[in-house]
Amino acid sequence: QVQLVESGGGLVHIGGSLRLSCAVSGDIGSFFAMAWHRQAPGRQRELVATITSGGITDYADSVNGRFTISKDNAQNTLYLQMNSLKLDDTAIYYCRFRRYRDYWGQGTQVTVSS
Numbered sequence: 001q002v003q004l005v006e007s008g009g010g011l012v013h014i015g016g017s018l019r020l021s022c023a024v025s026g027d028i029g030s031f032f033a034m035a036w037h038r039q040a041p042g043r044q045r046e047l048v049a050t051i052t053s054g055g056i057t058d059y060a061d062s063v064n065g066r067f068t069i070s071k072d073n074a075q076n077t078l079y080l081q082m083n084s085l086k087l088d089d090t091a092i093y094y095c096r097f098r099r100y101r102d103y104w105g106q107g108t109q110v111t112v113s114s
Contacts, residue, residue, distance in 0.1 A: 002026040002103040004095050009108030016085050016112070022078040022095030022105055032099040036069060036080045038091035038110075045094070049080060062088070085112045 008020040020036070033052050039045040049059045049069035057069050068081040078095050092107040 002028060002097050002099070004097055004103055004105035006093065006095050006105040006108040009093060009110045011111045011113060012085055014086060014112060014114055017081070017083045018085065018110060020080040020082070020093055020095075020108060020110070022080075024076045024078065024097055027099075028076060028097075029099055032097060034069075034071065034078050034098070035096045036067075036078075037094045037096060038089075039094070039107075040088075040091040043091075048093070051078070082110070085110075087112050087114065 003025045005023045006020060008018060010018060012018055031053050033050060035050040036048040037045050038048050047060055048063055049057065049067055051057045051069045051071055059067060066084045070079045090110060090112045092109050094107045095105045097103040
């Protein structure tokens with residue numbers, strides 16, 4: 001079993017920054033993939049960014065160049081640095097851990113206001 005706990009969401013103005021964290025615990029193993037997803041009201045959950053256990057990253061076009069996904073192996077923590085935030089970035093952000101199956105966190109709300 002794997003447990004995920006997100007934190008770091010909040011209210012920020014357009015153009016501001018936030019850093020989300022996802023603490024991972026349990027049977028992590030050495031080979032896995034992690035990701036951030038988000039879901040805005042009335043919309044489907046969408047993939048934001050991914051990172052492999054080897055550190056290879058990928059981003060959705062909508063956030064490429066503004067968001068950075070990273071992980072701290074020693075702390076078993078996944079991060080999402082979000083810069084130049086836009087109104088469209090408002091959503092609940094979820095972290096996902098994939099090893100044999102998907103595990104999800106409870107989500108953290110990010111609200112971008114004008």
